[in-house]
Structures are given as structure tokens and as C-alpha cells.
Amino acid sequence: MTNTTTPKLGLTKAVPGTAQAISRLTHFNNNWDILEALLDDVDEKSSLSTFSPTAVAGFTVGNGSLIGRNMKLGSLAIVKVEFLAGSTSTFSGVFEIGSFPNAAVAQLGGVHMIGGIAYTEHVSTGSTHIGSLRANNTATGVYVVVPAGRISNIVPFAWVNPDVFKFIAIYECAP
Amino acid sequence: MSKQSDLLKMRLTESFDPISLVADYNDMWDRLDTIFGPINQAWVSYTPVLQAAVNPTLGAGSVAAGKRLKIGSLVICYNYFQFGTGLNVGSGAYKINGPFNRDITGPPSIGIVVYRDDSANAYVFGTSIAYSAAAGSRNLYRSDASVGSGGPGFAWANLDSIQEMTFYQVEEVSI
Numbered sequence: 001m002t003n004t005t006t007p008k009l010g011l012t013k014a015v016p017g018t019a020q021a022i023s024r025l026t027h028f029n030n031n032w033d034i035l036e037a038l039l040d041d042v043d044e045k046s047s048l049s050t051f052s053p054t055a056v057a058g059f060t061v062g063n064g065s066l067i068g069r070n071m072k073l074g075s076l077a078i079v080k081v082e083f084l085a086g087s088t089s090t091f092s093g094v095f096e097i098g099s100f101p102n103a104a105v106a107q108l109g110g111v112h113m114i115g116g117i118a119y120t121e122h123v124s125t126g127s128t129h130i131g132s133l134r135a136n137n138t139a140t141g142v143y144v145v146v147p148a149g150r151i152s153n154i155v156p157f158a159w160v161n162p163d164v165f166k167f168i169a170i171y172e173c174a175p
Numbered sequence: 176m177s178k179q180s181d182l183l184k185m186r187l188t189e190s191f192d193p194i195s196l197v198a199d200y201n202d203m204w205d206r207l208d209t210i211f212g213p214i215n216q217a218w219v220s221y222t223p224v225l226q227a228a229v230n231p232t233l234g235a236g237s238v239a240a241g242k243r244l245k246i247g248s249l250v251i252c253y254n255y256f257q258f259g260t261g262l263n264v265g266s267g268a269y270k271i272n273g274p275f276n277r278d279i280t281g282p283p284s285i286g287i288v289v290y291r292d293d294s295a296n297a298y299v300f301g302t303s304i305a306y307s308a309a310a311g312s313r314n315l316y317r318s319d320a321s322v323g324s325g326g327p328g329f330a331w332a333n334l335d336s337i338q339e340m341t342f343y344q345v346e347e348v349s350i
Contacts, residue, residue, distance in 0.1 A: 038211055074214030108255035109238035115287050115340030131300050134289040134338055145289050145298045147318035172218045
């Protein structure tokens, strides 16, 4: 509720049809609208939205796929992203992924706070790596950070078709 | 607005006493405000603390900042530390404290950490684990070692940083 000063009905009895009663009803309905908007964000009728993350640097998607889903609950944004390399994908440096919906607003020390849990797999060998995310210090894109460092064309393995990374991220957005 | 109708119907058939009905609604809004109010607003800023057996001092121009979202008894938070000039790394394993004391009755909570070596522009993946009876603090790790005054594979220096994202159940539930 953004309006915390007048969210409640009065405790005294209101005469039906009077301005007093109507005023209370208005407050009540306003609160229901706010609550309903929040609940709609997570209601089963509202499935995750689709968005298109972008390959900002380090790789091109080619005939592979880079897909995203997102949801927003008030000021809490959650996104999940998956990249599947294709035969015409190219790799040239540190991967940076961007274009998240509901932009992250929390900056601490000038750095956008976007964290999450990531996974990469070199399919031909079955080699898997866990990781996290961290925003580019000077931009809103994110790096995927595994124990060997930021994933790139050679980290944590030499990327080829059909290798994969996927992650889920949580961050503050505008409510 | 089916939920509103259901609620009204439920209350009216339970006991049609206008005064107690209004009191019930007030109680309900208090609870909803407590839970949903923070979700619909910007996250709250606070100052986390980096601790060790001998506490580090971050130095001039350093950053120690946090933002958190509290939903009922669940807190989601980002903690960010950036060293400045004239830093003193202290001594021993590092712990992050804040924003709330954690419920320590259950299993430990785990967070995600990314360390950054500014001079090398290198990133190190890690975790934070709160398993001790020290309710508010979380120990820091990288993939194969504890992280403390010796650094996460590099020596702490000006502009190096620690970003933690975690969520856990707070110690006291007030609703």
C-alpha cells in the first residue's frame, strides 16, 4: 500500500449513504485496487512474461537462442535467461547480457545490484559449472561469474554449439 | 474483484455487527500493510558491516552499503563493500553483518557473493553462509576456501569490492 496514512475504515459507525460512509468506502476500494494489482502480479492467471535479452558483448546468438522470462512483484523483479549456442553463434571475449525488463534501480557504490544463480554446461563433455551474476561496473549488463572467472569464449571452456548458460536473477526495480 | 466479494460475504454471514466488522477490517488492513506495504515501495537502505577477528577498515573513499526488501519474516538483501585508499584488511575470516538478525533455529542460509579485483578487472565467484549462532553475520567463501583478510585469491586493494545477495528468515516475526 502506498497510502499508509488512510488505509483503514473508521471505527465509528457510519450512516449509510452519508459522505462519511462514502469516504470510507473510497479508502477501502483504493486499497483493494492496490492489493489486487500486487496479487495479479503473482496470480496463477498471470504467467511469466516473455522478454528478449540481448548479447551485449562477447558473443553473438546466430542460429542459437537467447530467451528470457520475467515477473515483477511490486519492487521485486525476477528474470530467468537461457542461452543455447547454435552452429553460427560466435564467441569473442567476456560475455555480457542485457536488456532486462524493469531496470534495476538499486546502485550501491555506483554498481547495479543484480545477483542470481547461474549454470553453464559444455555439452560435449558434460562439464558443468555453477556461478552467479554481477553487473558491469559501468553499465547495466551483467556478467556470469563462475569459479574460473567471468564466462567468455574460453571460460570456463571453449564455447561451441550446443553449449549453454542459464541463470535466474533477483533485483530491485521501480515499484 | 471476486476475492473482495468472497471476503465481504464471509464476514457478513459470520456476524453482522457493523462495529466489530469494521474492527476486523482494520486488523486485516494492518496485517496486509505490514506484509505488502514494503513490496510496493523502494527497498530500504542500511549500512552493513564487514567484520573479522580484527575488523578491517575499508579506507578513505570506501563504500559500505546495503538495500533490503522485507516481506513479512523474509528479508532479501544486497550488501556491497568497496575498499578505499589507506585500507587495513584486519585479520581473520570475513563476515558480513546486517540488515537483521537471522532465525538460527533451522538450517543455515546461503547467499551468493562476487568479489572483484579492480586493478585486474577480475571477478571471483563465492558464497556466504550463516551457520553460526552469531545471528546476524554470514561467513564468506570462494569455491575452495574461506575468504578473509588475505583476499579471495588476490590481495585486497583500493577499489576492490565484495557484492553479496542473500535472503533469509529474520529472527523475530512481528506479524
